[in-house]
Ligand SMILES: *[C@@H]1O[C@H](CO)[C@@H](O)[C@H](O)[C@H]1NC(C)=O
Ligand SMILES: *[C@@H]1O[C@H](CO)[C@@H](O)[C@H](O)[C@H]1NC(C)=O
Ligand SMILES: *[C@@H]1O[C@H](CO)[C@@H](O)[C@H](O)[C@H]1NC(C)=O
Ligand SMILES: *[C@@H]1O[C@H](CO)[C@@H](O)[C@H](O)[C@H]1NC(C)=O
Ligand SMILES: *[C@@H]1O[C@H](CO)[C@@H](O)[C@H](O)[C@H]1NC(C)=O
Ligand SMILES: *[C@@H]1O[C@H](CO)[C@@H](O)[C@H](O)[C@H]1NC(C)=O
Ligand SMILES: *[C@@H]1O[C@H](CO)[C@@H](O)[C@H](O)[C@H]1NC(C)=O
């Protein structure tokens with residue numbers, strides 16, 4: 049057969065789009081049509097309207113907290129150069145630097161576009177090579193080969209979270225930089241080859257035979273602001289066009305190619321020749337033989353007489369790519385695409401040839417070629433990310449806190465440790481922010497790190513009290529919290545104290561003191577250590593401690609070691625801790641109260657209510673808890689004989705003058721064995737807090 053028409057090579061054309069400045073308010077959120085359009089390195093807060101698209105471009109400061117703004121060098125500042133390329137943000141510090149695009153819809157597909165024009169901004173005349181990531185998944189290598197051209201990179205990915213990060217990773221071949229970053233939402237039904245585990249990286253998106261060979265089609269002609277590059281080859285192709293509307297009639301238009309793109313097409317200049325074009329694979333550091341998918345868009349633009357037929361085959365490397373003869377429909381768009389990526393060819397040669405009974409040459413309107421990337425790397429649990437991001441923002445933590453906190457392991461955030469399970473996202477399990485210059489109160493976001501088991505806040509300048517959410521975690525034993533050496537933190541009686549008021553707290557406390565009966569089955573007591581003490585039953589000095597590990601302790605009498613000293617402002621139906629503290633003159637008066645003793649009764653120091661958790665605070669029992677004595681599980685404790693138990697119950701009931709008070713709440717009662725029927729012991733737990741003030 050005859051030689052084919054000259055082969056055309058797919059090329060990414062990088063045409064500059066002129067822009068002029070208009071001033072708008074900067075915003076860090078998608079605009080009214082869901083777009084985010086960022087001019088990276090643009091100083092100040094003012095945005096401007098891009099001349100070509102009329103889209104507002106915003107400065108990047110709201111999206112990133114690293115890097116420096118740089119102007120490109122004067123020799124590259126041509127009069128028609130798009131404003132986006134006038135400056136860059138460069139990242140001399142840190143291995144990974146990331147833009148965070150927020151307030152997007154989790155589970156939707158997005159088009160991400162990053163642009164790069166080096167322009168010798170650093171006067172080193174050394175264009176860098178670096179890597180680009182979408183979140184924790186590799187996107188592409190950026191190989192800036194010359195200072196003057198612009199590189200436009202695009203990806204279509206399904207975003208699993210309500211934010212997405214674009215990260216530049218320094219691979220040791222120069223300082224990463226970026227000129228612009230766009231995000232465009234796509235319907236989930238678009239681009240079926242993009243799914244939860246596979247993303248698409250644009251190789252080329254070409255509009256065949258545009259009437260003006262320099263016209264780039266994008267927004268508003270393309271509502272998704274895809275960039276359709278013109279492709280004409282007058283030596284090989286004739287252009288065909290229509291002014292009539294071309295549309296997709298299918299309900300599930302998977303590509304939504306704009307009419308303006310579909311209104312033009314090419315046919316081979318030699319009427320008996322083929323349309324041919326090709327591309328070569330671009331090996332990536334992470335994928336030496338990337339797979340490719342192609343979407344070829346067709347529509348008949350000529351109203352054919354009855355005896356005419358346009359029918360053709362689409363071949364890849366000489367073999368049918370689409371298995372049947374294909375006939376484009378008049379003014380109706382249709383797409384031939386492959387779902388499974390083609391991989392491993394040294395060349396991808398597309399040839400479109402007419403069938404034997406076709407009276408007209410083949411034609412094509414547009415083509416998109418993508419390589420595929422796996423998006424199977426899973427980032428840190430999104431709730432953990434939100435929490436740690438809020439913590440980072442609140443304290444302005446610098447360190448290397450960029451990108452995903454746990455992934456990859458090699459770039460995990462300094463001071464964090466993470467757990468990596470096979471079937472679930474990584475979780476943050478410990479956080480060491482000791483001596484990190486933290487100022488202000490303790491963020492409630494710490495409590496939102498649900499899997500964290502250890503937090504070290506030692507040696508900062510934290511103030512205020514410990515948030516109740518965090519305290520709850522400490523109480524239920526799931527968190528070890530250290531916060532020593534924070535002079536302004538409410539961890540001793542003085543710093544949280546407000547104005548002193550006279551009060552009658554004594555009686556309020558005295559009532560529970562006499563009612564707390566020792567035969568309490570302590571197992572169900574939920575303690576929230578408003579304050580715990582380090583003394584035996586007869587000494588009641590409350591002394592601030594310096595060492596401050598807060599951890600769960602099993603019972604009021606937990607012994608040994610050092611004890612948390614937190615003067616916590618607890619929300620309580622009756623009293624706040626602050627109130628207690630004020631009323632008792634920093635527990636001076638409470639000491640008196642706790643001297644009301646019965647040998648079988650433990651004195652109650654106080655109580656608190658924290659959310660669902662309610663607690664009683666008792667004095668320290670040096671010999672171990674009652675539970676230990678009852679069960680015999682104590683460290684060195686004896687086992688109470690039944691006789692002893694009975695005696696204690698009797699004496700307690702009589703000596704303390706326990707009255708039978710009816711109370712709301714989940715009280716449990718029990719009959720002390722062999723005791724007089726009315727002499728009841730009370731298993732007090734949550735109900736204690738339901739008592740009314742006398
Ligand atoms: C046009 O194509 C036919 C068939 O492929 C071939 O025989 C002929 O030489 C071509 N003409 C030119 C001018 O290339
Ligand atoms: C960049 O150029 C603008 C003027 O075009 C100037 O105002 C600004 O200071 C320059 N910035 C840097 C970092 O040199
Ligand atoms: C970057 O591009 C240049 C020019 O195409 C090429 O010679 C070089 O090998 C590329 N670098 C890498 C790391 O691929
Ligand atoms: C995504 O598409 C690829 C290629 O067709 C397929 O192998 C993979 O199973 C798909 N993933 C999901 C989550 O559907
Ligand atoms: C093609 O478009 C460019 C702007 O995109 C314009 O300057 C030029 O005049 C147009 N050419 C023709 C032939 O219409
Ligand atoms: C594809 O085209 C190139 C020239 O562009 C040629 O060298 C190569 O042999 C072709 N490969 C196939 C499989 O047709
Ligand atoms: C066109 O392609 C088909 C399918 O690959 C092939 O069978 C046929 O020989 C080709 N015809 C011409 C004229 O190249």
Ligand SMILES: *[C@@H]1O[C@H](CO)[C@@H](O)[C@H](O)[C@H]1NC(C)=O
Pocket residue numbers: 357359373403404405406
């Ligand atoms: C043209 O030929 C193909 C087989 O090559 C056949 O499937 C098709 O029906 C024919 N079309 C017409 C209009 O004859």
Ligand SMILES: *[C@@H]1O[C@H](CO)[C@@H](O)[C@H](O)[C@H]1NC(C)=O
Pocket residue numbers: 480481482483504
């Ligand atoms: C927390 O970090 C500090 C300072 O780097 C270090 O001294 C301390 O040992 C760390 N704590 C733990 C438990 O790793």
